Amino acid sequence: MSHRVLVEAGPAAGVAVLKFRNPPVNALSLEMLMELVISLEKLENDKAVRGIVITAENPGIFLAGLDLTEMCGRNPAHYAKYWEAVQELWLRLYQSSKVLVAAINGACPAGGCLASLTCDYRVMADNPKYTIGLNETQLGIIAPFWFKDTLVNTVGHRAAEQALQLGTLFPPAKALQVGIVDQVVPEEQLQSAALSVMAQWLAIPDHARQLTKTMMRKPTVDQLVKQREADIQSFVGLISQDSIQRALQTYLQKLRQKKG
Numbered sequence: 134m135s136h137r138v139l140v141e142a143g144p145a146a147g148v149a150v151l152k153f154r155n156p157p158v159n160a161l162s163l164e165m166l167m168e169l170v171i172s173l174e175k176l177e178n179d180k181a182v183r184g185i186v187i188t189a190e191n192p193g194i195f196l197a198g199l200d201l202t203e204m205c206g207r208n209p210a211h212y213a214k215y216w217e218a219v220q221e222l223w224l225r226l227y228q229s230s231k232v233l234v235a236a237i238n239g240a241c242p243a244g245g246c247l248a249s250l251t252c253d254y255r256v257m258a259d260n261p262k263y264t265i266g267l268n269e270t271q272l273g274i275i276a277p278f279w280f281k282d283t284l285v286n287t288v289g290h291r292a293a294e295q296a297l298q299l300g301t302l303f304p305p306a307k308a309l310q311v312g313i314v315d316q317v318v319p320e321e322q323l324q325s326a327a328l329s330v331m332a333q334w335l336a337i338p339d340h341a342r343q344l345t346k347t348m349m350r351k352p353t354v355d356q357l358v359k360q361r362e363a364d365i366q367s368f369v370g371l372i373s374q375d376s377i378q379r380a381l382q383t384y385l386q387k388l389r390q391k392k393g
């Protein structure tokens with residue numbers, strides 16, 4: 134029984150809706166990553182499901198990205214376990230045979246943006262408070278190569294380089310302009326727009342669409358698969374550095390002080 138991930142049958146045949154519900158900000162804790170992987174595995178094996186709409190249960194925050202508390206003040210074994218779970222979620226999402234449509238109904242930074250980029254199509258609610266992007270450099274950390282590749286595959290090399298170096302978080306209209314999302318709609322129309330796009334994608338025969346998706350994505354997937362362990366060791370080495378730990382602690386403190 135999953136607490137942090139809710140899976141519902143969608144209003145249309147063959148469509149499931151997967152909702153994030155990990156308060157307060159839907160951060161990708163180790164538990165949430167594991168629950169997501171299990172939920173996605175079940176959906177992947179369910180032949181009745183052809184498409185999945187991915188969204189947050191409560192509007193406001195789609196996903197706050199990776200859980201910073203999993204990457205601060207822990208030991209190397211924990212960092213390794215956590216990073217392996219991050220890799221596993223990306224691999225499941227990016228290689229899913231189902232049509233994935235992200236209905237982005239809130240803030241979507243870093244790991245949240247990455248999760249949405251693994252989807253086949255992104256619809257974002259037109260709310261100026263919501264932003265999306267890979268903002269890692271703003272935290273003093275680096276987006277790993279497979280985060281970068283996923284962005285490059287979506288927006289192209291130049292736009293990705295600029296967005297990554299600056300760690301830009303784009304509001305909806307800018308996100309659309311740069312191509313990080315495919316559609317921006319009034320907030321109250323988000324779910325219906327996602328379902329309407331889903332219907333268009335499901336009109337294509339599954340086998341032809343799935344083989345095309347694999348052809349497009351396999352080179353990127355293979356890059357990680359062939360060096361998973363080395364990528365884990367790079368992460369553990371980097372995240373354990375005093376300077377990175379200090380940068381993450383400072384960022385967390387800033388988030389906490391924002392309220393006071």
Ligand SMILES: CC/C=C\C/C=C\C/C=C\CC/C=C/CC(=O)SCCNC(=O)CCNC(=O)[C@H](O)C(C)(C)COP(=O)(O)OP(=O)(O)OC[C@H]1O[C@@H](n2cnc3c(N)ncnc32)[C@H](O)[C@@H]1OP(=O)(O)O
Nearest residue numbers: 160197198199200201240242243244274277367368388389
């Ligand atoms: C050579 C290279 C080789 C290899 C490379 C390998 C590795 C590279 C190394 C590292 C890569 C790691 C990649 C990381 C990607 C990430 O995802 S990092 C996380 C990025 N996320 C963010 O920047 C989002 C931060 N949060 C926010 O901006 C806001 O919280 C948000 C807009 C989501 C919501 O705002 P609001 O509603 O006002 O809520 P609060 O800000 O008040 O937050 C409420 C409480 O939640 C805590 N919190 C927020 N975000 C996170 C988080 N991501 N993780 C953990 N906790 C979070 C916040 O502190 C508040 O806590 P409190 O109630 O005060 O205790």
